[in-house]
Amino acid sequence: MMQRVALAAGALLAFALPAHAQSGDDADGARRYRIAIGAQAVPSYPGADHNAVRPLFDFATARGDAQFEYEAADESPNITLYDRDGLEAGIAIGLQSARTRKRAGADLTKIGFTVEPGVFAGYYLLPQVRAYGELRKGVNGHEGVVSMLALDYVQRDGDRWLVAVGPRVNLSDARYRRAYFGVTQRDATAAGLPVYRVGDNVVHSVGLAATGIRQLTTRWGLYGYLGYDRLTGDAARSPITRRLGSKNQFSGGLALSYTFGRGVR
Numbered sequence: 001m002m003q004r005v006a007l008a009a010g011a012l013l014a015f016a017l018p019a020h021a022q023s024g025d026d027a028d029g030a031r032r033y034r035i036a037i038g039a040q041a042v043p044s045y046p047g048a049d050h051n052a053v054r055p056l057f058d059f060a061t062a063r064g065d066a067q068f069e070y071e072a073a074d075e076s077p078n079i080t081l082y083d084r085d086g087l088e089a090g091i092a093i094g095l096q097s098a099r100t101r102k103r104a105g106a107d108l109t110k111i112g113f114t115v116e117p118g119v120f121a122g123y124y125l126l127p128q129v130r131a132y133g134e135l136r137k138g139v140n141g142h143e144g145v146v147s148m149l150a151l152d153y154v155q156r157d158g159d160r161w162l163v164a165v166g167p168r169v170n171l172s173d174a175r176y177r178r179a180y181f182g183v184t185q186r187d188a189t190a191a192g193l194p195v196y197r198v199g200d201n202v203v204h205s206v207g208l209a210a211t212g213i214r215q216l217t218t219r220w221g222l223y224g225y226l227g228y229d230r231l232t233g234d235a236a237r238s239p240i241t242r243r244l245g246s247k248n249q250f251s252g253g254l255a256l257s258y259t260f261g262r263g264v265r
Contacts, residue, residue: 029064032263036223038255045099045111046180046204047235049246052097056253058223064263067159071122072152073211073225073253074168076134078120092120094136094146099180106244107190111179114141128154130164144176150209159259165210168229171202181238193239201233205249213257218264224254 040056057077060068069088071078081090094116101107118136125131132150152166181204183196207229215221229249230236236247 030262031061031063032259032261034060034068034257034259036255036257038253040251040253042251043249044103045097047231047241047245048103051250056255058255070130070154070162070164072132072150072164072209074209074227075132076136086124089121092118092134092136094118096141104244108187112141114138116146130154142176142179144179145173146176147171160215162213168207168209169203170205170229172204174198177204177234181235181240183239193243196239198234203232204235205229205231219259221257223257225252227251
């Protein structure tokens with residue numbers, strides 16, 4: 001699993017780098033880059049009562065005296081295609097780990113590792129308040145549609161430090177909720193759970209997330225985040241959540257960042 005996440009992040013970076021490099025160094029100033037690599041603990045699968053360690057990766061670029069643009073650590077890897085007048089939009093790629101019988105601790109139907117291509121948009125409602133949203137579709141695995149809505153209050157001192165915190169709302173279609181929280185007759189017989197059919201509650205969790213960045217030197221810094229989500233509706237009422245998982249979903253990570261390029265002084 002970790003190898004696939006790392007490969008996916010590397011592939012995304014490979015696509016993103018040429019797009020940045022095309023503009024080159026011009027009158028606006030030399031370009032600089034910041035890369036962060038570390039580890040994070042995230043729910044082993046949606047609704048799990050335990051966490052798994054995964055890679056944490058972030059990449060940002062800026063030109064001249066411009067500061068690095070803020071992106072929350074819990075956003076999906078993305079490529080910006082439009083960035084003007086406070087509005088940013090582009091392609092997002094979500095990655096969802098598999099739910100296996102071993103991870104679930106019961107003989108439930110396996111849900112494979114899922115790649116979720118989609119779109120994202122972010123907009124500053126106020127100088128320090130950023131709204132953000134994603135819409136993604138699983139092309140394998142759960143094959144459902146998922147969305148994340150966020151609102152962050154951002155405080156920063158240029159690139160020296162940044163702290164952002166705000167609420168999260170996660171939504172999904174019935175196919176996604178059936179995959180992770182529904183109990184079929186087969187699963188009920190094999191795992192000793194009651195049959196459970198999901199309803200129309202499109203919001204499956206609400207929560208809070210915080211991102212922090214701190215430069216230690218001109219080049220080296222720390223990058224990290226903390227997150228909490230509370231399952232709601234169909235997800236919270238599911239026998240899978242109540243007997244095998246947890247309504248409380250915690251996550252967090254820490255990475256070491258390095259800034260480089262001709263623009264670093």
